[in-house]
Amino acid sequence: MSGLVDKTIAELRDGFRVGEFTAREVAEAYNGAVAAARTLNAYTVETPEDALAAAETADKARASGDLPPLAGIPLGIKDLFATRGVDTTAGSNILKGFKPRYESTVTANLRRAGAGMLGKLNMDEFAMGSSNETSAYGPVISPWRRKGSNVALTPGGSSGGSAAAVSAGLAPGVTGTDTGGSIRQPAAFTGIAGIKPTYGRCSRWGIVAFASSLDQAGPMARTVRDCAILLEAMAGFDAKDSTSLDLPVPPWERNLSSNLNGKRVGIPKEYRIDGVPAEINRLWDRGIEWLRDAGAAPVEISLPHTGYALPTYYIIAPAEASSNLARYDGVRYGLRETGDGLNGMYAATREAGFGAEVKRRIMIGTYVLSAGFYEAYFTKAQKVRALIKQDFRKAFESCDLILTPTAPSAAFGIGETTDPLSMYLNDVFAVPASLAGLPAMSVPGGLDEDGLPLGLHLIGKELDEQTVLNAGLAIEERAGFTARPEKWW
Amino acid sequence: MSVTFEQVRHIATLARIAMSDEELERFVPELNNILGWVEQLGEVDTDGVEPLTAVIEQKLRLRADVVNDGNIRDEVLANAPDAQHGFFAVPKVIE
Amino acid sequence: MADAAASYRIKGTTGDWEVVVGLEVHAQITATASKLFSGAATAFGAEPNTQVSLVDAAMPGMLPVPNKECIRQAVRTGMALDAVINRWSRFDRKNYFYADLPQGYQISQLYHPLVGEGEIEILTDEKDESTTKRIGIERIHVEQDAGKLMHDQHPTMSYVDLNRCGVALMEIVSRPDMRSPAEAGAYLRKLRAILRYVGSCDGNMEEGSMRADVNVSVRKAGDELGTRTETKNVNSVRFVMQAIEHEARRQVELLEEGGRVIQETRLFDPDTGTTRAMRSKEEAHDYRYFPDPDLLPLELDEAFLDECRASLPELPDTKRKRYEGLGITPYNASVLTAEVETARWFDALLDAGAEPKQAANWVVAELFGALNRRGETIDQNPISPAQAAELLGLVADATISGTIAKQVFEIMLDSGEGAAAIVEKRGLKQTSDTGAIDAEIDKVLAANAEKVAEYRAGKQQLFGFFVGQTMKAMAGTANPQVVNERLRAKLS
């Protein structure tokens, strides 16, 4: 039943409930698709038996009646989430073979909702990257190709395996994490939807930390509705995370509505930057018209500190990372290399265990926190971050949500971008919302002239995921984005 | 500010990452390039601005003093590269 | 002022040197069952790595959640030291690599500690009430303890036990206000007493629940502060005093030989009483402190602070002054308040109706004497405050004499019987019956005719002999005053 892998989560859920097909058939279809797509390198671990076990439970439950929300839905899980007994490596050699004896809160929530696991998804090492090229498992190959070319493209990153899996039909939905665009940029590159909720909506407990004040988990799926369904299952208060928001999870799916009457859409003039391809700005204008058509009123807004968001991010994120990654020392888990004494062991282990980009960020982070530089770099960045948050607060006095492009370009070729700074620029539109902890989503808007997907980016007020999802739905209905990558793998 | 070879060596030591002189050499221009870029924050007037302390305004919750964890030595040691007699073993430390 | 201690000087070849001491005391919050940021137990002496949670072991993705009782105990401690309690404080990460530090950082408080400035009043000469001196407290911050390393289990490996890792500590940082080993000793004993009164820390230095980092520098009187060294984790008052003594002499010799003191971390060796530079922490330190992004700022409301304040017990100084107000001598008052258990027992004795002055003298002289002989602590003491009050009552109302009281007390210690019962059974009641006393006196005088003659001839000092003989004859039960009166009458 290969048609199953073309269905949305909502369709699978409902079709399974009315008995069109069994959960086992769904799991088998996806297990087969996963096994047949290894050339994409999207999965680092395949767990077909896990997906089948969950399916069996679902099929039994269906017979007996009451079903949890994700019964019969198999999902792909980013390798950043701790999964009990299953390799959890954050795409890094330093965690090779690490099998946690615990389950992250988010994946535990998904399992409680009935979901099964198809496997662990490839990603940039410790989520540090925008192209999935920093993974210790090698890059993920995007299922998308430029018209008339077979140059291997990146799916974006860091949730590159997640994005590739959804767009290639290797999972109906997946978990991702977003520190500075890691859900939204790959979603845009692969023509799928992905949302980063308000900071604190999803527990960080059991998610390998990159930058604690920015990390947020979120879903990636083919449709806005599927994102709402998954986010409802993933989110929720967790006493084990001191930054978790103690609030009920709204019924986002039930409240989905593409009617935006009375909503004001902010269009930040600072996001019109040089060097962005004209077709991206054209798509942005089309997006404005779609939202107007849905009843919203566009208003120009100003986010004056936008230009400083990336440098701010590249001080704060590496600083937190340099400290968060200190625990990978070869003592309690993961890789250990021997060296001269304890310090020699540390240095040899971390030299062998970390890849170039991770080392680069640890070096930057260590430097900006070091004696004599802390005030000039870290404290300064936290002040600018406060100003960026204030920009949004002010802007939201005159609008209810913000529309921008998701990324400044379409997917690029593997190995095409070698200079770190130009790689960092991929997240120029995504990072401000991360620094402010705001909910933000990427939805497919169309294809560029090479036939590659482009995404539109919606930023909402704190805790207002609903408006973001509703606007995403309005765009989805109007963009009519149905393109799928042609199967070449 | 621009970093010197010696500073880069010091940072690598602080970060406990072994690096050859060649690697350190390569890092000098690379870090300077990135640091030079982030230093544009110097243009921003932040006088009287409080550094951000909480991304989303909320109060720190405190937990009740109950013992509800521990006694899981096997789980704690399960992934250890070298565990002996219930301890983690590391190369001898001289204090 | 504290002349005795202020005059403490290291005699060098170039003259006298003043010693400047500051202490950073790490006091474990022993009042809590679980750790500062995890639900693992804190009990001492458990099997290695059994009191370790995934958080303590710094497994990937684990997060800290603060323990309310740890914060409460640190606040109560700050209040007991008359310190500023900061309504807004924050946790910072202190980054460094070591085998006993799984996270690669210690969660501590550098920029915004929970407790600010306070002070402790010490006696620089504990025998002399007039030698009070105030030692400033700079701050108290709350932080995680590290794990334990064992170096002697294996020839080439060190073993790591994380049971202590994450246990809550209060780091109590003094000003460099101490000028001698004796002052440092007095400060530590006083701090320990206060912590034990408050109940936040049991002050058990053997089990490591109180350790001091000793900062020492020397200077010629009136000079600027010299370069200090920090001798880490010294775990007894005596050792702290030794460490200061040795470190001060070492620095003086160094300086007089034309060398210079380098700011460094040192270790104390209890066997030799000396300090040495720490090898493992040689490479330049740069802790890269920054606010812990896993935790939010800690904000305390008034209700919480009010409860902390209301729950504080009467503290040693207040208690001592109260005792002095009851007519107890300053010396007895300070002895009775030095240890919280003693003070608790003594308060119970007063509640049982004992007269304060008499009770204080008796506890300090008789009870402590007996406990020392028997090698018992006040808590192992077989005599309850009520029993002691009964005994003291019999003396007070002259039912028995002080001398008889001593006998009765010994019998009580061995038999556990009550004082009145003992006096009754053994007929130890004091008698003022002049008839009986006269009869005995007559016997004594008759038996010592020539001494009577010498007395009458002017050898007055013999009077005591007749008193003694009479008392002896009556097994000590005679009222001494009556015996005196009757003897004078008969001998005049």
Ligand SMILES: [Mg+2]
């Ligand atoms: Mg210290």
Ligand SMILES: [Zn+2]
């Ligand atoms: Zn400390």
